[in-house]
Amino acid sequence: MKNNFIFWFISFSALSIFAAKPQPPKFLVIQPIKTITVKAGKSVETTLAVSIAPEFHIQANPVGQANLIPTTIEFSEKEGLSLVSVIYPEGKVFRLENSEKDLQVYGGEVTFKLKLQAKTAQPGKQDFTGVLRFQPCNSKICFFPTRYEIKIPVQVLK
Template sequence: MMKRFTLTFAAVLIVLSALNAQVQNPVKWNYTASKKSDKEYIVTISATLEPNWHIYSMNTPTGGPVPTTVTFKRNPLVTIDGKTTEDGRPKTVHDEIFGIDVKYYGETVSFVQTVKLKSPVKTNLSGTVKYMVCNDKMCLPPKTVPFNIQLQ
């Protein structure tokens, strides 16, 4: 009885290890805030992708793959100034699966947002990035990652 339990337990551990090894996360995120003035910051949310993977533009047309979206949580001390912009080398291709032209980024892309403080105080800016990545063989399900950036 104990031998069967030990063998079953070992088999479960092997399966869990194999499943864990298959989890892919080809995007590494970095979050920074650079002070432009005592009340203004440039927030940069950067993605670095593993080779052969790409992430979709925030401006992906309806009916296409999931666009990247940056959402900021409300902070009464911070005002979001304008729209988030993309900084990278986009590629535009006609995607046969979706039947539309899509824009995506490989290697790196940054999402840049200007924010203003209502008064010169230390605070945090938090939110989420929702994105989808693909390579030439597959797409991973959309993923949402939280961020928290200090504004000092």
């Protein structure tokens, strides 16, 4: 009986360790993107709005130091849609605790300007999917680089 109790106690203890596995912090939220409309063969500008959690910031682009990872937005050409350009907002000066160098960061509400082109896209609705890559930090440490998927609903007209 005592051995059964010990066995079950150890088993449930081990399971609770796995069940209590901490989730990574939610660094930011990509705001919903409304459907954009573009004529076939033309380009269109849109924005990507991001809300960064109050206790975090992400490296700007440019970040101001060669060894740091800047925020980037990338899309692969898909069904005739392509990303022509990204205008990154100006970062804010920030210094990590125990650091001697300033860096450029984004915090709070940030808006990126995107220019998309429907070079050879066929008329119709599609999702243009890309990636927001960034390195999140708090005032003391930086976390591993992270990537969030971006989906832009696009309506291509004749």
